Amino acid sequence: MSSISPRNYQIGVCFTCQLCMYCGLDLTLNNCNCDKSIKPTKKNRTKEVANFRNLTYKPAIVHEKIKNTLSNSNQKYGYKLDIELLYNCTLCSAFIPSSPTDGTSLPSTPLQMEFKLRMSIKQNKQVLPFVIISFTLDNPNFINFRDKLESYICEQVGLVYRNEYTLAYKSHSESGAGTLLGNEEAFDEFLKDYQSIVAGNKKVVIIVILRELSKKRSHENEVSEQESNDESENEAYQNTKSKKQLKKHIKKCIPKEATLNENEALVGSR
Numbered sequence: 001m002s003s004i005s006p007r008n009y010q011i012g013v014c015f016t017c018q019l020c021m022y023c024g025l026d027l028t029l030n031n032c033n034c035d036k037s038i039k040p041t042k043k044n045r046t047k048e049v050a051n052f053r054n055l056t057y058k059p060a061i062v063h064e065k066i067k068n069t070l071s072n073s074n075q076k077y078g079y080k081l082d083i084e085l086l087y088n089c090t091l092c093s094a095f096i097p098s099s100p101t102d103g104t105s106l107p108s109t110p111l112q113m114e115f116k117l118r119m120s121i122k123q124n125k126q127v128l129p130f131v132i133i134s135f136t137l138d139n140p141n142f143i144n145f146r147d148k149l150e151s152y153i154c155e156q157v158g159l160v161y162r163n164e165y166t167l168a169y170k171s172h173s174e175s176g177a178g179t180l181l182g183n184e185e186a187f188d189e190f191l192k193d194y195q196s197i198v199a200g201n202k203k204v205v206i207i208v209i210l211r212e213l214s215k216k217r218s219h220e221n222e223v224s225e226q227e228s229n230d231e232s233e234n235e236a237y238q239n240t241k242s243k244k245q246l247k248k249h250i251k252k253c254i255p256k257e258a259t260l261n262e263n264e265a266l267v268g269s270r
């Protein structure tokens with residue numbers, strides 16, 4: 001077996017097996033004339049290679065098995081890439097976890113992830129019973145995760161907009177209020193925690209705290225509380241002001257008749 005010569009990684013080639021994503025040739029020991037600097041897209045597919053995967057490799061959240069596989073390929077083909085940095089690469093269909101053709105099977109990966117969750121909705125200090133939800137997301141991120149959850153929340157309590165609730169998560173056995181899940185960074189942490197909680201055979205609980213609609217005041221942060229205080233003060237001020245000015249106002253209204261249009265003036269005079 002001849003040794004594999006080191007090379008730079010090219011986006012048009014499978015990172016893990018050196019399959020050309022255009023002619024389907026294994027470039028481990030061969031070469032082809034395709035332009036492998038072109039990123040594979042759905043529009044430039046050939047009949048030799050119909051499927052591909054773009055992977056945005058995030059070292060912080062990537063599944064350990066993928067990281068190991070990529071790290072091995074990095075050494076095998078001499079790409080000399082720093083595996084701790086974020087980058088994009090292409091994978092052939094053999095790498096797709098659902099496909100059994102790849103010897104290194106990957107049961108759960110960030111490319112596609114199945115979530116099984118208990119959802120707990122808190123509304124007006126009441127806690128509704130847990131709802132069991134499960135769904136699968138391609139390339140999970142905070143936005144598509146929240147959108148999916150939102151559809152379940154709406155099923156339970158009616159139409160709710162994303163500024164009307166706060167999300168948090170915790171393990172079912174854990175006490176306390178859980179960890180706030182409000183942005184992409186928190187979601188990356190959530191993915192890691194989700195996997196370790198599930199690995200420990202425990203349930204992951206998503207807590208949905210609906211803002212109280214009866215009172216507009218939010219307890220979420222001081223800024224909005226400050227604002228609503230200001231609002232109510234303003235209202236109070238407006239009220240006393242308007243009472244004092246009520247008489248003036250009525251007087252002021254009377255001459256307004258002069259500004260009525262003809263028809264209204266006629267109606268008024270009858």
Ligand SMILES: [Zn+2]
Pocket residue numbers: 014015016017018019091092093094095
């Ligand atoms: Zn491949």
Ligand SMILES: [Zn+2]
Pocket residue numbers: 020021022023024025032033034
């Ligand atoms: Zn080729």
